[in-house]
Amino acid sequence: xxxxxxxxxxxxxxxxxxxxxxxxxxxxxxxxxxxxxxxxxxxxxxxxxxxxxxxxxxxxxxxxxxxxxxxxxxxxxxxxxxxxxxxxxxxxxxxxxxxxxxxxxxxxxxxxxxxxxxxxxxxxxxxxxxxxxxxxxxxxxxxxxxxxxxxxxxxxxxxxxxxxxxxxxxxxxxxxxxxxxxxxxxxxxxxxxxxxxxxxxxxxxxxxxxxxxxxxxxxxxxxxxxxxxxxxxxxxxxxxxxxxxxxxxxxxxxxxxxxxxxxxxxxxxxxxxxxxxxxxxxxxxxxxxxxxxxxxxxxxxxxxxxxxxxxxxxxxxxxxxxxxxxxxxxxxxxxxxxxxxxxxxxxxx
Amino acid sequence: xxxxxxxxxxxxxxxxxxxxxxxxxxxxxxxxxxxxxxxxxxxxxxxxxxxxxxxxxxxxxxxxxxxxxxxxxxxxxxxxxxxxxxxxxxxxxxxxxxxxxxxxxxxxxxxxxxxxxxxxxxxxxxxxxxxxxxxxxxxxxxxxxxxxxxxxxxxxxxxxxxxxxxxxxxxxxxxxxxxxxxxxxxxxxxxxxxxxxxxxxxxxxxxxxxxxxxxxxxxxxxxxxxxxxxxxxxxxxxxxxxxxxxxxxxxxxxxxxxxxxxxxxxxxxxxxxxxxxxxxxxxxxxxxxxxxxxxxxxxxxxxxxxxxxxxxxxxxxxxxxxxxxxxxxxxxxxxxxxxxxxxxxxxxx
Numbered sequence: 001x002x003x004x005x006x007x008x009x010x011x012x013x014x015x016x017x018x019x020x021x022x023x024x025x026x027x028x029x030x031x032x033x034x035x036x037x038x039x040x041x042x043x044x045x046x047x048x049x050x051x052x053x054x055x056x057x058x059x060x061x062x063x064x065x066x067x068x069x070x071x072x073x074x075x076x077x078x079x080x081x082x083x084x085x086x087x088x089x090x091x092x093x094x095x096x097x098x099x100x101x102x103x104x105x106x107x108x109x110x111x112x113x114x115x116x117x118x119x120x121x122x123x124x125x126x127x128x129x130x131x132x133x134x135x136x137x138x139x140x141x142x143x144x145x146x147x148x149x150x151x152x153x154x155x156x157x158x159x160x161x162x163x164x165x166x167x168x169x170x171x172x173x174x175x176x177x178x179x180x181x182x183x184x185x186x187x188x189x190x191x192x193x194x195x196x197x198x199x200x201x202x203x204x205x206x207x208x209x210x211x212x213x214x215x216x217x218x219x220x221x222x223x224x225x226x227x228x229x230x231x232x233x234x235x236x237x238x239x240x241x242x243x244x245x246x247x248x249x250x251x252x253x254x255x256x257x258x259x260x261x262x263x264x265x266x267x268x269x270x271x272x273x274x275x276x277x278x279x280x281x282x283x284x285x286x287x288x289x290x291x292x293x294x295x296x297x298x299x300x301x302x303x304x305x306x307x308x309x310x311x312x313x314x315x316x317x318x319x320x321x322x323x324x325x326x327x328x329x330x331x332x333x334x335x336x337x338x339x340x341x342x343x344x345x346x347x348x349x
Numbered sequence: 350x351x352x353x354x355x356x357x358x359x360x361x362x363x364x365x366x367x368x369x370x371x372x373x374x375x376x377x378x379x380x381x382x383x384x385x386x387x388x389x390x391x392x393x394x395x396x397x398x399x400x401x402x403x404x405x406x407x408x409x410x411x412x413x414x415x416x417x418x419x420x421x422x423x424x425x426x427x428x429x430x431x432x433x434x435x436x437x438x439x440x441x442x443x444x445x446x447x448x449x450x451x452x453x454x455x456x457x458x459x460x461x462x463x464x465x466x467x468x469x470x471x472x473x474x475x476x477x478x479x480x481x482x483x484x485x486x487x488x489x490x491x492x493x494x495x496x497x498x499x500x501x502x503x504x505x506x507x508x509x510x511x512x513x514x515x516x517x518x519x520x521x522x523x524x525x526x527x528x529x530x531x532x533x534x535x536x537x538x539x540x541x542x543x544x545x546x547x548x549x550x551x552x553x554x555x556x557x558x559x560x561x562x563x564x565x566x567x568x569x570x571x572x573x574x575x576x577x578x579x580x581x582x583x584x585x586x587x588x589x590x591x592x593x594x595x596x597x598x599x600x601x602x603x604x605x606x607x608x609x610x611x612x613x614x615x616x617x618x619x620x621x622x623x624x625x626x627x628x629x630x631x632x633x634x635x636x637x638x639x640x641x642x643x644x645x646x647x648x649x650x651x652x653x654x655x656x657x658x659x660x661x662x663x664x665x666x667x668x669x670x671x672x673x674x675x676x677x678x679x680x681x682x683x684x685x686x687x688x689x690x691x692x693x694x695x696x697x698x
Contacts, residue, residue: 036401037509040602042439042586043405043500045507048397052385056392057482057497059450063489090391101408101495133406140412146450146495148406151392158394160386237391253389 010110012138020110021136024117028131032096034152035130044132046097046150052158054151056087062142070186073112075214077119080145083240085127086218086293088151090238092159092226097132097150098124103139116145127220157232159297164235164254168298168319171233171307173222175266176243177282180289181274182206182213188278208270212292219295222312229306233297242290245340248326250298257324260317260338263331287328287338359459361487369459370485373466377480381445383501384479393481395446395499401507403500405436411491419535422461424563426468429494432589434476435567435642437500439587441508441575446481446499447473452488465494476569506581508646513584513603517647517668520582520656522571524615525592526631529638530623531555531562537627557619561641568644571662578655582646591639594689597675599647606673609666609687612680636677636687 012020025039037045046053058080060066066076081098088095100120104113124131129149189201203210218238226233235250243265251258265286275282298319299307307313317329326338361369374388386394395402407429409415415425430447437444449469453462473480478498538550552559567587575582584599592614600607614635624631647668648656656662666678676684 037507041509041511042436043403043442043498043507045440045502046402046404047399047504048402049399050396053395053397053402053499054392055395055446055448055482055497055499057448057450057484057495059452059484059486059493059495061452061486061488061490061493064452064487087391091394093392097404099404099406099497101406103408103410103413103493133404135406135408137408137410138413139410141410141490144408144410144452144493146406146408146493148404148448148497149392150402150404150499153394155396158386158392160390162390 008111012104012106012108012110012113015110020113023110024113025131027121030130031128032130034096035132038130038132039134044097044099046132048152050155051152052155054088054091054093054153054158055148056084057146057148058084060145062144068143070190071214073115074119077116078123079214079216080147081120081123081129082127082216082218083293084147084149085123085129086238086240088149089218089220089223090236090295091151091153092157092223092232092236093151093153094223095127095129095149095151097130099132099148100134101136101146102134103137103144105139105142108143127218159233159236160253161235161237161250162253164250164256164298164319165300166256166319166321167301168234169301169304169307169315170247170258170260170296170298170317170319171313171315172239172243172266172294172296173219173313174292174294175268175271176239176292176294177286177289178209178212178268178271179216179291180285181271182209182211183291184278184280185209185274186213206270206274208268209274216291216293218293222295225310231299231303231306233299236295236297239292239294239296240290242288243296244287244338246296247338248340250296251322251326254319255322257320257322258317258326259320259329260327261329264314264316266314357460361453361455361457361459361462364459369462372459373462374480376470379479380477381479383445384481387479387481388483393446393448395481397501399504400501401504403437403440403442403502403507404497405433406495406497407433409494411493417492419539420563422464423468426465427472428563428565429496430469430472430478431476431565431567432642433496433498434472434478435587435589437498438567438569438572439585439644440500440502441506441572441581441585442500442502443572444476444478444498444500447478448481448497449483450485450495451483452486452493454488454491457492476567508582508585509602510584510586510599511602513599513605513647513668514649515605515668515670516650517583518650518653518656518664519607519609519645519647519666519668520662520664521588521592521615521643521645522568522662523641523643524617524620525588525641525643526635526638527558527561527617527620528565528640529634530620531558531560532640533627533629534558534623535562555619555623557617558623565640565642567642571644574659580648580652580655582648585644585646588641588643588645589639591637592645593636593687595645596687597689599645600671600675603668604671606669606671607666607675608669608678609676610678613663613665615663
């Protein structure tokens with residue numbers, strides 16, 4: 001559980017910025033017809049014909065978004081890219097071009113950065129995305145990553161958060177809370193570890209939770225199946241901050257309320273077992289955990305049958321008028337206001 | 350000369366991420382027809398019809414790229430945006446959409462971040478760019494900025510670094526070395542200052558140098574004039590790292606050599622005066638200084654007359670075969686190899 005840095009160590013200063021970029025990007029081959037020119041100039045060149053273009057960006061800082069003591073650099077690269085792609089799927093689009101900027105301190109070697117990029121390339125390969133640009137800088141303070149993803153969508157088919165209508169069904173893919181419990185598990189083992197040389201963390205039977213935390217996937221398949229089924233959701237977003245937070249975003253931007261049923265929220269068996277073991281509230285993990293990267297979307301009530309037959313998507317509630325509020329209906333029939341778990345880093349909590 | 354932070358201080362944690370984004374983006378109004386939807390969803394939505402799309406990204410880290418002890422946050426925001434736009438002009442394009450990510454530590458208040466964004470908005474206004482997205486994060490270590498700019502260009506009219514041909518004229522806009530000397534001046538006054546309460550830095554007669562360093566402009570006008578004159582350069586880039594470095598990029602990517610004449614390099618009077626005063630080599634400042642954000646481009650020899658009549662562009666040399674090398678011809682007729690000034694941050698120098 002020490003920092004997973006590469007055994008061979010080449011100092012970054014040995015290559016300089018342009019040498020480093022050459023090394024990191026020599027394997028890049030453009031895959032998308034819309035990618036005309038990639039790394040190596042002032043800007044990348046794309047042509048999207050008459051498609052609409054989507055763009056989203058994420059910033060990831062060491063000590064805030066990731067902890068290298070249990071997140072290997074390759075996994076970090078993979079996850080950072082996939083999380084970025086997820087924003088494009090959340091708009092009903094297809095990610096096509098990625099730009100990656102990194103700030104790195106002297107603590108990192110060329111091999112470390114190569115490992116990070118290997119993870120990024122694995123994600124690009126898996127999702128058919130071209131790396132077309134970026135920036136590389138030294139840093140005085142650890143690792144900073146900034147990713148910008150471009151994507152395409154049929155003209156006027158992008159799905160925003162603002163289109164949910166009264167009576168719409170609220171749907172979610174996969175299951176929730178697993179990534180959060182994976183993080184709890186990693187934190188627990190890190191706390192036990194405390195530097196013992198022969199320490200072996202206890203992850204048995206909990207591999208799925210670790211994978212959800214360390215190697216999440218974006219729901220490309222859900223967007224493709226939506227297209228096949230001829231469904232254009234009225235609103236959609238990905239679950240990155242937690243179901244509660246995302247439901248509030250959709251309701252606020254669609255000017256509506258919602259009822260979500262606790263018993264309908266899909267939860268994996270391993271998530272439930274670890275919650276029990278760690279004496280944590282299962283619904284809290286599922287509602288506020290975050291980092292699931294599942295898709296949360298709303299469809300007209302008339303599409304009930306189409307969704308019901310889809311094993312990987314669950315209907316968890318429905319949209320109601322704004323003045324009825326955003327509420328969770330518990331197993332015993334009580335209603336609770338859904339509350340956003342905020343952005344705690346800067347509030348001193 | 351202390352950190353220029355805003356007198357009123359609202360803690361960022363008081364608003365949370367989404368509250369902060371609301372405050373920062375409430376004034377945004379989309380200006381470009383290609384901007385369909387901006388801030389407020391998983392991704393921005395654009396449509397570029399049959400134009401080509403350009404994308405470029407920059408990362409800026411406190412202590413590496415900027416020093417808040419002499420760079421006010423508003424100036425930092427303006428400069429960061431303009432430098433990013435410059436990459437689009439350097440491709441013969443027009444910047445249209447900007448995404449801004451920031452990482453901020455508790456040292457900064459809401460007012461500080463608003464000041465930073467004021468600078469970014471001023472630049473967006475001046476250059477007709479829409480802010481369409483971004484990400485906001487807390488940071489443990491000062492300020493991190495990452496900007497991604499999208500732009501448009503007529504189909505197949507983007508100008509890369511790789512198209513320079515033998516006999517082409519090498520041209521540069523404006524003048525070189527002033528931004529670098531502005532930085533020398535700021536560093537000198539900072540060294541003299543050392544915390545004296547009634548210290549007044551001595552900038553008289555050197556305002557232009559300060560402006561070039563603290564509030565640089567991108568050469569939108571040059572790209573527009575090129576279009577008016579019907580000139581499509583064979584190769585182009587902006588001078589960010591320094592003339593030497595950029596000449597080597599164009600020559601390497603165009604597989605050619607060059608001759609550049611020292612006496613032809615355009616230098617402002619204030620640059621020359623401060624070099625003299627500080628006992629520095631003027632040509633070194635102009636060749637290796639960087640941050641000028643002027644445009645360096647090559648055109649066919651037949652366009653000599655068109656360029657010669659253009660007061661804001663100077664012909665500084667010509668392209669030659671690769672085996673003749675990349676050389677500077679000094680005032681006394683001697684030839685020197687042009688050497689790239691590297692990326693020193695990580696090499697321990």
